[in-house]
Amino acid sequence: MKNRLRVLRAERGWSQGDLAERLEVSRQSVNAIETGRYDPSLPLAFRIADLFELSIEQIFVNPALEAGEE
Amino acid sequence: MNASTPAMKRYNRRMLWAFAAYVVALFAANSIDNHYHLQGGVLIALSVVPALPIIAVVAIIGRYLVEERDEYLRQRLVTCMLFGTGVLLAVGTVYNFLSGSGAIDPMPRLWIFPVWAMGWFAAQAFLCLRDRFAGQPA
Numbered sequence: 001m002k003n004r005l006r007v008l009r010a011e012r013g014w015s016q017g018d019l020a021e022r023l024e025v026s027r028q029s030v031n032a033i034e035t036g037r038y039d040p041s042l043p044l045a046f047r048i049a050d051l052f053e054l055s056i057e058q059i060f061v062n063p064a065l066e067a068g069e070e
Numbered sequence: 071m072n073a074s075t076p077a078m079k080r081y082n083r084r085m086l087w088a089f090a091a092y093v094v095a096l097f098a099a100n101s102i103d104n105h106y107h108l109q110g111g112v113l114i115a116l117s118v119v120p121a122l123p124i125i126a127v128v129a130i131i132g133r134y135l136v137e138e139r140d141e142y143l144r145q146r147l148v149t150c151m152l153f154g155t156g157v158l159l160a161v162g163t164v165y166n167f168l169s170g171s172g173a174i175d176p177m178p179r180l181w182i183f184p185v186w187a188m189g190w191f192a193a194q195a196f197l198c199l200r201d202r203f204a205g206q207p208a
Binding site for chain 1: 075143146
């Protein structure tokens with residue numbers, strides 16, 4: 001699933017490791033989510049959204065809308 | 071496996087103990103059998119001893135899946151185990167047909183767990199490489 005995680009992280013000057021520590025997950029998890037190879041569970045998506053003080057939709061691109069744009 | 075989570079560190083430590091126990095149990099069972107030529111129930115019990123650490127390995131994997139809080143690592147391990155299971159089923163099926171037709175001589179079934187583990191490790195290696203090259207850490 002496409003997302004803005006890398007941009008949001010870069011805006012705050014965080015490394016993948018920094019974000020992983022804040023989310024209490026591995027750096028591999030952050031990397032996999034950023035590159036769209038892994039879709040986080042709803043609880044983890046909420047944790048990410050809470051951390052950035054955004055809604056889930058502001059971070060993750062709705063796949064249905066993404067398909068409609070093509 | 072990358073020991074980056076507490077659960078994974080415990081998993082690695084338990085695995086080392088299980089494999090050490092396997093080596094000791096295998097060596098001890100063979101030595102005792104060679105020296106005393108046991109029979110009956112004692113022989114059955116002795117023969118099962120080296121299998122116990124292998125069964126413990128399966129239990130350790132199950133415990134890791136329960137204890138691991140990182141959902142991506144958990145999913146990755148399950149994927150690798152499924153791949154190992156697929157490899158084992160494929161190899162086992164081909165082997166059964168080959169040995170059933172007499173094309174090859176039947177072999178001891180000791181290869182079952184190693185084949186599963188090799189499939190698992192191959193998948194693990196592939197996914198580790200993919201993770202390494204799919205996105206460089208910033």
